[in-house]
Amino acid sequence: MFDNFFFVGLPYIAILLFVLGLAYRTLTGFKTFYRGKPAWGAWGDFLWTTRSTGFFGRATIGPAALCLHWGLIVLIVAHLIGFIGGAANWGGWVSFFRWTGMFGGVLALYGACWAFVRRLLSAQLRAMSTLEDYIVLLFLIVTLALGLYHSIVQFVWGVSYPVGRWLVSLFTLQPDASWVATIPLTMKLHIIIAFTFLAYFPFTKLVHAFSYPLAYITRPYISMRRYVGVKK
Numbered sequence: 537m538f539d540n541f542f543f544v545g546l547p548y549i550a551i552l553l554f555v556l557g558l559a560y561r562t563l564t565g566f567k568t569f570y571r572g573k574p575a576w577g578a579w580g581d582f583l584w585t586t587r588s589t590g591f592f593g594r595a596t597i598g599p600a601a602l603c604l605h606w607g608l609i610v611l612i613v614a615h616l617i618g619f620i621g622g623a624a625n626w627g628g629w630v631s632f633f634r635w636t637g638m639f640g641g642v643l644a645l646y647g648a649c650w651a652f653v654r655r656l657l658s659a660q661l662r663a664m665s666t667l668e669d670y671i672v673l674l675f676l677i678v679t680l681a682l683g684l685y686h687s688i689v690q691f692v693w694g695v696s697y698p699v700g701r702w703l704v705s706l707f708t709l710q711p712d713a714s715w716v717a718t719i720p721l722t723m724k725l726h727i728i729i730a731f732t733f734l735a736y737f738p739f740t741k742l743v744h745a746f747s748y749p750l751a752y753i754t755r756p757y758i759s760m761r762r763y764v765g766v767k768k
């Protein structure tokens with residue numbers, strides 16, 4: 537029951553919300569409803585932006601932002617390789633995930649923690665931050681910390697084998713939660729939080745990940761202020 541909810545229901549709901557939410561957000565300017573009307577296309581969505589904070593002390597965020605982004609890119613590739621290797625029983629690919637994932641995870645955790653601390657320390661940043669800015673960073677920090685705790689502190693490895701097979705069962709529409717029934721609790725939490733994050737993703741500033749590099753030149757306007765109270 538518990539496993540079926542978190543490892544069959546949740547992943548499907550999260551993937552649906554991710555895909556449909558992104559499509560909806562791309563087709564409608566639903567976040568801002570420009571001058572009271574939904575605009576058809578991301579052009580109307582003034583919050584399709586990172587709400588960049590670089591102008592408040594670029595030097596303090598520069599290295600951390602690089603670590604966060606490159607760390608996440610390395611992690612995405614490493615997870616994919618690990619899951620394919622796990623499903624196909626290719627030990628080399630799973631080991632690649634172990635060490636590359638550890639490297640990417642440490643980089644990303646450093647970047648995310650620094651971005652979070654900087655937001656708390658700087659008065660200007662606190663003033664311009666929304667709840668979403670903090671929630672997104674907390675999601676990243678908790679997911680990264682659980683992944684790294686599992687691999688560096690608990691020093692368990694090889695969970696990609698059952699997880700790879702479980703993911704295949706999901707994508708072939710023959711979901712079988714029994715593959716992950718006995719994996720460590722830390723990994724269960726890691727996966728549950730990651731899928732919850734995936735469901736939340738399209739409704740946050742993280743959609744900017746889909747702007748670069750193809751749509752960068754024609755990307756929507758960037759708004760640096762709140763629209764609350766702007767005269768219609």
Ligand code: HEM
Nearest residue numbers: 633634637638641679683684687692693694695696699730
């Ligand atoms: C649905 C999405 C995800 C799944 C199914 C998943 C699953 C896993 C698995 C199975 C492992 C390796 C455990 C092992 O083989 O022993 C792992 C490790 C890890 N994951 Fe994830 N993960 C997901 C999303 C994420 C996200 C979004 C992040 C980062 C924000 C992340 C960060 C990490 C880190 C840092 C490690 C440790 C890597 C290492 O030390 O080698 N994962 N994850």
